Amino acid sequence: MSTAGDHETSRLDDAARAGWLYYVAGNTQDEIARKLGVSRQSAQRLVSLAVSEKLVKVRLDHPIARCMELSHGLVEKFGLASCEVAPSDPGAPAALTGVAQLAAGDIERILKSDHPKIIALGTGRALRASVEQLPKMDCPQHRIVSLLGNMMSDGAATPYNVVIRMADRVNARHYPMPLPVFARSMEEKLLLQQQEAVHNILELARQADVTFVGIGNIGDNAPLLVDGFVSREETRALIKAGAVGEITSWVFDRSGTLIDGLTNDRVASAVLQIAPAKPVIAIAVGILKVEAILAAMRGRLINGLITDEATAEHLLNH
Amino acid sequence: MSTAGDHETSRLDDAARAGWLYYVAGNTQDEIARKLGVSRQSAQRLVSLAVSEKLVKVRLDHPIARCMELSHGLVEKFGLASCEVAPSDPGAPAALTGVAQLAAGDIERILKSDHPKIIALGTGRALRASVEQLPKMDCPQHRIVSLLGNMMSDGAATPYNVVIRMADRVNARHYPMPLPVFARSMEEKLLLQQQEAVHNILELARQADVTFVGIGNIGDNAPLLVDGFVSREETRALIKAGAVGEITSWVFDRSGTLIDGLTNDRVASAVLQIAPAKPVIAIAVGILKVEAILAAMRGRLINGLITDEATAEHLLNH
DNA sequence: CAATTAGACGGGCAATTATTCATTCAGACT
DNA sequence: AGTCTGAATGAATAATTGCCCGTCTAATTG
Numbered sequence: 064m065s066t067a068g069d070h071e072t073s074r075l076d077d078a079a080r081a082g083w084l085y086y087v088a089g090n091t092q093d094e095i096a097r098k099l100g101v102s103r104q105s106a107q108r109l110v111s112l113a114v115s116e117k118l119v120k121v122r123l124d125h126p127i128a129r130c131m132e133l134s135h136g137l138v139e140k141f142g143l144a145s146c147e148v149a150p151s152d153p154g155a156p157a158a159l160t161g162v163a164q165l166a167a168g169d170i171e172r173i174l175k176s177d178h179p180k181i182i183a184l185g186t187g188r189a190l191r192a193s194v195e196q197l198p199k200m201d202c203p204q205h206r207i208v209s210l211l212g213n214m215m216s217d218g219a220a221t222p223y224n225v226v227i228r229m230a231d232r233v234n235a236r237h238y239p240m241p242l243p244v245f246a247r248s249m250e251e252k253l254l255l256q257q258q259e260a261v262h263n264i265l266e267l268a269r270q271a272d273v274t275f276v277g278i279g280n281i282g283d284n285a286p287l288l289v290d291g292f293v294s295r296e297e298t299r300a301l302i303k304a305g306a307v308g309e310i311t312s313w314v315f316d317r318s319g320t321l322i323d324g325l326t327n328d329r330v331a332s333a334v335l336q337i338a339p340a341k342p343v344i345a346i347a348v349g350i351l352k353v354e355a356i357l358a359a360m361r362g363r364l365i366n367g368l369i370t371d372e373a374t375a376e377h378l379l380n381h
Numbered sequence: 382m383s384t385a386g387d388h389e390t391s392r393l394d395d396a397a398r399a400g401w402l403y404y405v406a407g408n409t410q411d412e413i414a415r416k417l418g419v420s421r422q423s424a425q426r427l428v429s430l431a432v433s434e435k436l437v438k439v440r441l442d443h444p445i446a447r448c449m450e451l452s453h454g455l456v457e458k459f460g461l462a463s464c465e466v467a468p469s470d471p472g473a474p475a476a477l478t479g480v481a482q483l484a485a486g487d488i489e490r491i492l493k494s495d496h497p498k499i500i501a502l503g504t505g506r507a508l509r510a511s512v513e514q515l516p517k518m519d520c521p522q523h524r525i526v527s528l529l530g531n532m533m534s535d536g537a538a539t540p541y542n543v544v545i546r547m548a549d550r551v552n553a554r555h556y557p558m559p560l561p562v563f564a565r566s567m568e569e570k571l572l573l574q575q576q577e578a579v580h581n582i583l584e585l586a587r588q589a590d591v592t593f594v595g596i597g598n599i600g601d602n603a604p605l606l607v608d609g610f611v612s613r614e615e616t617r618a619l620i621k622a623g624a625v626g627e628i629t630s631w632v633f634d635r636s637g638t639l640i641d642g643l644t645n646d647r648v649a650s651a652v653l654q655i656a657p658a659k660p661v662i663a664i665a666v667g668i669l670k671v672e673a674i675l676a677a678m679r680g681r682l683i684n685g686l687i688t689d690e691a692t693a694e695h696l697l698n699h
Numbered sequence: 700c701a702a703t704t705a706g707a708c709g710g711g712c713a714a715t716t717a718t719t720c721a722t723t724c725a726g727a728c729t
Numbered sequence: 730a731g732t733c734t735g736a737a738t739g740a741a742t743a744a745t746t747g748c749c750c751g752t753c754t755a756a757t758t759g
Contacts, residue, residue, distance in 0.1 A: 104710085127397035410716065
């Protein structure tokens with residue numbers, strides 16, 4: 064026993080020595096092997112032992128480090144395909160710029176591809192801010208398609224028309240949806256969607272290679288309410304039905320299940336797919352949205368998330 | 382200015398991201414390149430930037446880590462060719478075992494060589510303890526030579542006969558020095574050294590491929606005094622002449638310069654070389670010896686050191 | 700005591716990482 | 730505008746690292 068213990072101890076000592084020489088002193092494994100009087104392979108084993116025994120601890124002295132941890136944690140916890148967390152600037156309340164830059168980076172990377180892509184977009188302030196961050200580009204090979212209408216029921220344009228703005232910037236073919244966000248009734252919705260142009264656009268959206276959406280909360284500060292798409296009474300009914308969030312105006316409950324009836328009967332936007340095969344990336348920031356984001360992840364309505372540090376903390380500590 | 386700053390910042394952010402993915406998440410640089418949307422070379426540059434900008438900090442969770450730092454510090458500060466520091470066991474007062482094992486490891490490594498080597502040995506408790514740690518070996522190709530006599534002036538054997546003990550263990554040719562440590566006078570010393578055998582041994586010692594010595598302090602607890610080689614009066618005279626330490630009974634002052642006259646006139650051991658070309662490694666432990674070790678390093682009487690943590694701390698904080 | 704087995708070792712090779720070099724590109728200056 | 734400079738980039742290549750496999754050693758077991 065004592066012999067084995069000593070043996071193990073001295074092996075760990077050597078591992079520590081090797082780890083120190085490698086990570087702190089910057090020696091190569093060959094040099095370590097010479098200094099420790101062992102073969103290079105043994106030196107390699109010692110270094111890797113030092114790592115696997117957790118003798119070496121790496122710390123990253125940069126605000127980004129926390130973001131990476133959070134992102135990693137969210138990926139693990141909710142089975143996301145991707146997650147990016149922007150640092151929250153404690154000074155600036157307009158926390159959008161961080162995520163907007165991140166999202167813009169993602170979008171830009173996709174646009175740089177030579178292969179034609181179909182990019183589907185929802186709406187929302189965060190998404191709009193992201194598009195604003197895009198540089199001028201020339202991407203005629205791609206198509207940008209809207210997931211939902213850009214009209215109020217009375218025909219007025221909605222304030223956050225992301226598709227057209229983006230197409231402006233990057234010079235791509237684009238397909239805004241010539242529909243109101245909500246039809247006046249289920250029948251009207253079906254009627255509208257039977258138009259060939261609308262039908263084509265919905266089909267295009269279904270084939271999208273990547274989808275970016277916003278997530279809205281339901282309640283007093285809900286985008287849908289603030290922007291006048293639903294009334295106070297409808298909001299109350301939705302809350303009573305368990306609604307906590309919405310994506311492209313489709314309202315869902317805590318488990319991420321779409322609410323039956325109510326406004327969902329009249330939503331004209333493309334249907335959400337559960338556990339989509341292609342990336343569906345939500346851009347969403349804010350403590351108010353935490354419940355909605357959680358629900359969307361639980362229900363597999365999205366498989367990617369771009370958010371900020373503060374929101375990510377709440378999502379993980381829930 | 383603001384643009385440049387932003388640019389630099391975002392570059393560092395990316396570097397931090399890359400560093401995190403590499404060191405914390407264990408990604409390969411290829412994966413990082415894909416995730417960050419840059420070329421593999423750029424990913425490599427980002428990782429190395431994160432290192433050179435000190436964003437990644439590596440810590441080693443093992444007592445050895447401190448020893449490695451101390452060793453590195455001593456090498457730098459005193460221009461040593463090598464330095465090893467054994468962990469001090471706060472519980473055990475007999476701090477010798479740590480350094481003894483280290484030294485034994487060094488010696489063993491040399492003995493394993495197929496090329497014939499000449500190993501010169503001094504005396505001392507630490508050196509003796511090291512030899513005790515040697516395993517049984519069979520090394521007829523090497524020669525072990527003593528740097529100094531193993532007799533008291535009256536012909537009695539000295540207690541720490543390292544060479545014979547070591548030769549016992551490793552079965553190597555050995556050359557103990559058939560001389561007293563101190564002759565009775567300078568004339569007697571010269572006479573003794575003219576014997577052919579002695580002359581040959583001294584020449585062999587001069588050619589040694591590697592030399593291991595102990596370092597003694599001068600004073601009340603000095604090995605020379607305790608073991609009865611010098612008298613109290615001689616000790617007093619030496620101290621008055623500035624003596625702080627000795628190696629193979631050659632006494633030197635604070636600057637590592639050999640003291641003129643006194644006992645040095647009568648030392649029969651091989652002369653110390655200043656700034657030796659081959660490794661001359663001292664094995665020395667203890668707060669009492671700090672002054673002596675410092676002096677030996679200053680005077681370039683040694684170019685290698687094996688000591689323990691506590692002693693190393695004192696050497697560096699001096 | 701022989702058989703078995705777990706673990707370490709080193710050789711060789713594939714994968715990964717670091718470096719060098721020529722080129723490009725943006726901005727500064729003439 | 731032309732030219733220079735310095736940074737950034739990608740390609741090529743050199744260096745380093747990680748992994749697999751056959752071999753050997755030592756401990757365990759029957």
